[in-house]
Structure formats: C-alpha cells, structure tokens
Amino acid sequence: MKVKVKVRRFNPEKDHRPYWGEYQLEAQPTDRVLDLLVYIKGYIDGTLTFRRSCAHGICGSDAMVINGRNRLACKELVKDVGRTIVIEPLRGLPVIKDLAVDMEPFFRKYRSILPFLINDEPPPYTERLQSPEARERFDDTTKCILCAACTTSCPSFWANDSYLGPAAIVQAHRFIFDDRDRGAQARLAILAEADGVWRCRTIYNCVDACPREIDITRAIGEVKKLLLVE
Amino acid sequence: MSKLARVTLSQFLTYRGGQPMLAWLLHRIAGIGIVLFVGMHVLAAFFLYGVTGGTANTVANALTEFYESRPMQIFILFAVLYHGINGLRIVVLDMWPGLHRFHREAMWLQWAVFLPIFLIPAFLIALGIKIG
Numbered sequence: 134m135k136v137k138v139k140v141r142r143f144n145p146e147k148d149h150r151p152y153w154g155e156y157q158l159e160a161q162p163t164d165r166v167l168d169l170l171v172y173i174k175g176y177i178d179g180t181l182t183f184r185r186s187c188a189h190g191i192c193g194s195d196a197m198v199i200n201g202r203n204r205l206a207c208k209e210l211v212k213d214v215g216r217t218i219v220i221e222p223l224r225g226l227p228v229i230k231d232l233a234v235d236m237e238p239f240f241r242k243y244r245s246i247l248p249f250l251i252n253d254e255p256p257p258y259t260e261r262l263q264s265p266e267a268r269e270r271f272d273d274t275t276k277c278i279l280c281a282a283c284t285t286s287c288p289s290f291w292a293n294d295s296y297l298g299p300a301a302i303v304q305a306h307r308f309i310f311d312d313r314d315r316g317a318q319a320r321l322a323i324l325a326e327a328d329g330v331w332r333c334r335t336i337y338n339c340v341d342a343c344p345r346e347i348d349i350t351r352a353i354g355e356v357k358k359l360l361l362v363e
Numbered sequence: 364m365s366k367l368a369r370v371t372l373s374q375f376l377t378y379r380g381g382q383p384m385l386a387w388l389l390h391r392i393a394g395i396g397i398v399l400f401v402g403m404h405v406l407a408a409f410f411l412y413g414v415t416g417g418t419a420n421t422v423a424n425a426l427t428e429f430y431e432s433r434p435m436q437i438f439i440l441f442a443v444l445y446h447g448i449n450g451l452r453i454v455v456l457d458m459w460p461g462l463h464r465f466h467r468e469a470m471w472l473q474w475a476v477f478l479p480i481f482l483i484p485a486f487l488i489a490l491g492i493k494i495g
C-alpha cells in the first residue's frame with residue numbers, strides 16, 4: 134500500500150522555523166512507523182534525523198508524536214495508524230534536529246528523585262530478601278523505560294517545565310514502595326514541593342501515552358495519598 | 364533552552380488527548396466562568412451601593428442585565444454543575460487510587476449524571492418556563 138509520511142523537520146543550523154517534509158512510499162500494513170523512517174533516511178532523504186536503538190520497544194529512544202499522540206515508532210504498525218502518518222518531535226523538550234529532542238531536562242528530573250536503592254543498614258550475608266507480595270507492590274512501576282512519552286504528553290508539564298512530570302514520579306514510586314529501600318522520606322520531601330506530585334491534574338494523557346501500559350495516574354495517586362496520610 | 368521547547372497553543376490543541384483532557388479543559392473554563400460571574404455580581408453591587416448609594420446606576424444595570432440574560436444563566440448552570448461533578452470524580456479517584464483503573468468508566472458515569480441534571484433545567488431556562 135501507498136502511504137504518505139509527513140515529518141516535522143527542523144535543523145537549527147539552517148532553518149528559521151520548522152517545516153513539514155512530505156514523503157510518499159510503499160509500505161506493508163505490518164511495517165512499523167520506525168521502518169518507514171529508516172526507509173526515508175536510507176533511500177529518500179539521508180538528512181532526516183531521529184533516534185532509535187533497540188527497535189523492539191525496550192530502550193525508549195524513539196518516542197515521538199505519531200498522528201497527534203505520543204508513541205514509540207518501533208511499536209506502531211502502519212495498519213493501526215492509517216495511510217497518512219504525521220510525525221512530530223516530543224512536545225516540551227528542545228528540538229536538537231528533526232525528531233531528536235534534548236532529553237537532558239527530562240533526565241535531570243529523573244535524577245532529582247534519587248532513583249537508586251538507599252539503605253545504610255549493613256547488607257546481610259546473602260541477598261536482601263524480598264517476599265513475592267512485597268515485590269508485587271511496585272511491580273507496575275518497574276516497567277518504565279524512560280522514553281519520556283508520558284511526561285511530554287502532560288499538559289501540566291507543557292505549561293510548566295519545572296514540573297517533575299509523570300516519569301520521575303513513577304520512578305520515585307518504584308523505590309518508595311520497595312520494602313528494601315529506606316529513602317522514602319527524602320523522596321517524598323521532593324515530591325511534596327510545589328513542582329512535585331500536586332501539579333498532576335489527573336488528565337490521563339500519560340496513561341494513554343505509556344508504551345509499557347503502566348497505570349501512571351494510579352502510581353501518582355498512591356504517592357499523593359501517602360503524602361496526605363504521612 | 365531553545366525556544367522550540369515552548370509548547371504552542373496549536374501544539375496543545377492538536378495533541379489528541381482523550382476525554383479526560385477535554386474534561387480538564389472544561390473544568391478550567393467552568394472555573395474561570397464562575398469567578399467572572401461572581402466578580403460581575405460583586406462589581407455590580409459595588410457600583411449600585413458604593414457609588415450611587417442604592418439608586419439607579421448605569422454600570423450596575425448593564426452588568427446585571429448581562430449576567431441575568433438567558434445564555435449567561437445557562438452558562439453559569441453548566442459551569443457550576445460541571446465544575447462540581449467533575450471535581451467529585453477527581454476527588455473520588457484521588458482518594459482511592461485503585462479506582463484509576465476504571466477512569467474511562469468514571470468518565471461515562473460522570474456524563475450520565477451530569478447531562479440530565481444540566482439539560483433539563485437548561486431546557487426550561489431556554490424556553491423561559493418557570494416552575495412554582
């Protein structure tokens with residue numbers, strides 16, 4: 134089948150403003166949007182820039198806006214997106230070139246919630262054991278691949294780029310509800326600040342955008358509730 | 364930071380968020396509507412009593428005429444009901460995070476509650492029918 138791909142392009146070194154690049158190509162219904170981009174770069178216009186690494190939905194490099202929604206290009210099939218495919222870079226992060234955005238502001242927020250095990254107690258002779266039930270408590274939020282699809286789909290983040298954003302809160306949730314971790318208080322203090330969890334307005338764009346189907350608003354809700362009862 | 368990090372209004376409006384994004388927008392519009400409505404009331408009262416001491420005042424009259432017009436009555440009915448009912452949905456979901464799983468169903472339930480409570484009186488106001 135013939136498809137038309139429209140890509141929001143911008144090269145800060147030569148363009149004054151972003152423009153739409155249009156490409157017609159032949160595609161299979163089972164092709165992924167990423168395959169189309171690879172084809173365009175290989176055979177039509179080598180200057181097209183985008184990120185990808187694993188191409189299997191696990192590294193989180195190729196989140197982009199596909200037909201108006203944040204998606205991973207390597208997980209979207211042509212048959213599900215239609216014959217006209219409009220692709221834009223993620224909203225709210227600085228564009229480096231075409232579809233590649235500067236992820237640094239996003240990772241800065243990720244680092245700010247202390248995304249590592251905090252526990253000063255001397256480690257036992259063997260591992261720090263955890264029951265299956267305790268592990269289950271935060272299972273959902275361990276699935277995050279830090280692709281930024283959620284954070285950049287959030288109107289609260291668009292309006293205020295100092296908001297921590299759903300991804301950072303999901304990562305905080307992963308450690309706060311881990312019974313081997315002792316850093317919950319430090320993280321909750323960060324999340325309770327003005328740019329923390331309370332900026333979440335329960336809009337659910339993040340839940341729809343998450344390629345890992347994490348129930349993000351629930352995780353944020355659990356953190357909010359914990360702050361409330363603490 | 365490059366200026367392209369700023370999300371423009373058109374980017375905002377072309378993001379295809381679901382129903383809850385619309386609900387959030389309406390919630391905001393309704394909230395601002397209520398503030399303006401109450402503000403007009405206060406302003407009209409100020410002009411009437413504070414400026415002309417209770418006798419006819421053209422500004423007060425114009426304001427009162429505006430906010431008592433039928434479209435405004437219907438708008439404020441919408442704003443108060445929507446803001447209230449949508450707010451309740453969010454409070455319930457926030458208090459019991461486990462329910463977030465059912466957020467789509469919650470949206471439909473909200474419309475089912477909101478529409479009859481809003482449409483019937485709105486209809487009566489629009490037709491100018493008074494009860495009692």
Ligand code: FES
Nearest residue numbers: 188190192193207
């Ligand atoms: S390329 Fe790794 S997630 Fe898509």
